[in-house]
Amino acid sequence: MQALELWQYSVIALGAAFVGFGKGGLPGVGNLTVVLLALVLPAKMSVGVLLPILISADIMAVAIYRRHAEWRYIFRLLPWMLVGIVIGYFVFSHVNDAHMRLMIGVILLSMTGVHFFRMWGRRNHEGEDQLPNHPVFIATTGILGGFATMVANAAGPVAALYFIASGLPKYAYIGTSAWLFLLVNCIKVPFMIDLGIMDVDSLRFSAGFMPYAIGAALIAPLIVKRINQKVFEVLIWVFVVIGGLKLII
Secondary structure, rough: OOOHHHHHHHHHHHHHHHHHHOOOOOHHHHHHHHHHHHHHHOOOOOOOOOOHHHHHHHHHHHHHHHOOHHHHHHHHHHHHHHHHHHHHHHHHOOOHHHHHHHHHHHHHHHHHHHHHEEEEEHHHOOOOOOOOOOOOHHHHHHHHHHHHHHHOOOOOOOOOOHHOOOOOOOHHHHHHHHHHHHHHHHHHHHHHHOOOOHHHHHHHHOOOHHHHHHHHHHHHHHHHOOOOHHHHHHHHHHHHHHHHHHHHO
16 A cells, blocks of 8 residues: 555544544535545545445444344345446446545535535425335335445445435434445445455555544544534535546546
């Protein structure tokens, strides 16, 4: 793995902390992590480095929220996400770093669009999404989510679209998402190894930043209680858009 300057280490450590905050209840932060790592590291390497950090935070989220999971929603979505992962695997193996940066930027901006479309839909339908809980909708969101998580670790807004459309309450949403992404991220590991972007060295590199993610996941609930989350979410999405545009341009 490449030697890091202090500013690069700091950016990756901040990104790892954002992973933990995202898993601990601050939505939108995870996509900012994707931007930060893709700006500091080669695009493909950033995806492989981030995955073990995500898994460490997923484990913490499951430990905290495991009893709130609604497994029937996981069983509906997971098979289609596997299809998207396989598609993403074949696409990943045929693009270079420049194409990967462009792809990550496009996916991040698309996921941001999904997020704000969902928020607009809730405001215009008395606070509830009107997206149909239909097999075609489930298949589409699953495949898109699987593809996004395979090539950019950025499936959060797609999963949110499905879970909120399904009417999951707050803690069921968090617990179900925690289990889903732990399973999905573990499934991705052999694909990443086969693509050559995860190995023993990259795992050691990632392990150095896992404590930031784990620590942030533990303190995130305390932070949520003390800040205006709406303002925080707006700032996060602004940074995601700026970062996504930078990756594309």
